[in-house]
Amino acid sequence: HIRKKKGGDTMEVGFSVEVEHGRDAQDLTSRLTDPSLVKDIAKVLSMDSACVSVEAKAKPLEEVLLSLGWTFPVSRVGGVARQARVDYLDGSCLVYSEERLLETIDYRGPQSIHGERVSSAQGWSAGHGPSAAVVHSGDVMSATGGNHGLQVRLSRLPQEATDCIFTLSAYHSRDLSKFISPSMTIFDADCPEHVLSTYSVVDAGSASAVVVC
Numbered sequence: 001h002i003r004k005k006k007g008g009d010t011m012e013v014g015f016s017v018e019v020e021h022g023r024d025a026q027d028l029t030s031r032l033t034d035p036s037l038v039k040d041i042a043k044v045l046s047m048d049s050a051c052v053s054v055e056a057k058a059k060p061l062e063e064v065l066l067s068l069g070w071t072f073p074v075s076r077v078g079g080v081a082r083q084a085r086v087d088y089l090d091g092s093c094l095v096y097s098e099e100r101l102l103e104t105i106d107y108r109g110p111q112s113i114h115g116e117r118v119s120s121a122q123g124w125s126a127g128h129g130p131s132a133a134v135v136h137s138g139d140v141m142s143a144t145g146g147n148h149g150l151q152v153r154l155s156r157l158p159q160e161a162t163d164c165i166f167t168l169s170a171y172h173s174r175d176l177s178k179f180i181s182p183s184m185t186i187f188d189a190d191c192p193e194h195v196l197s198t199y200s201v202v203d204a205g206s207a208s209a210v211v212v213c
Contacts, residue, residue: 016194025058032056062155063189064196066091066166069147073178084144088171089182091150091212093134094119095126097160105134105150124158133157134164145180151189168199169209176204184212 017032019025031037033054042049068091072084092106102124104111110132112125126134133156137149152164168184170176184199197213204210 016188016191018194018196019058022058022060029056029058059190061188062153064152064154064164064186065189065192066093066150066152066184066186067147068149068168068182068184069145070182071145071180073173073175074180085172087173087179088139088146089176089179090169090171091136091148091184092167092169093136093150093152094121094165094167095124095134095157095161096163096165097123097158098162102158102161103134105136107136107139107148109136110134124161127156131156166212167209168201168204168212174208175206176201176208176210177206186213 017028019028033056038052038054039049041054042052045052068089070089073087074084088107090107092104094101095103095105100123101119101121103126104119104121105126108114109128110126111119111121113128126132128135133153135151137151139146139148150166157164166186168176170179173179176182179201182201184201185195186197188194188196199212
């Protein structure tokens with residue numbers, strides 16, 4: 001993304017770029033400060049390139065946040081919209097070691113500590129409290145809908161963890177298409193402007209649950 005911020009006579013432009021391997025990060029950092037790029041930025045901003053200062057640094061992705069929001073479904077009878085029914089969407093995180101499921105975290109928290117066996121997950125616990133590796137915020141409800149978040153602290157995952165899978169499910173209705181304008185975004189916690197993934201529920205049709213990423 002590119003972010004512009006006016007402050008007096010200055011303009012701040014922010015870049016956030018993903019790389020797959022850490023060894024590529026330093027090379028990309030040097031290219032972002034290349035004089036030719038500085039010149040191009042100055043041209044876009046209609047500024048003298050001598051007034052443009054570019055800094056770049058590399059950092060590992062340490063924490064991922066999933067933000068989910070929705071409006072209650074509205075039922076229709078004879079083409080007439082009826083009062084919205086209270087219903088819930090749930091974002092969940094499944095932590096895998098290759099093909100083995102280690103942990104499931106949903107609105108109840110980590111399966112390993114809430115006591116109810118809802119999957120075959122075993123072998124590791126996401127924990128709870130300040131030291132937890134994966135945290136579900138719980139639902140924050142309003143008169144028309146709700147929202148919640150999932151926080152994944154990557155450095156606190158076990159070394160054997162290879163994948164974090166995010167899923168989305170409908171609670172009462174069992175039909176994702178009935179929800180109005182739901183939004184699901186995954187972003188870098190240290191740089192919220194850097195969106196890692198978004199999901200449109202339109203893609204799910206009338207399914208009760210889908211794998212997001």
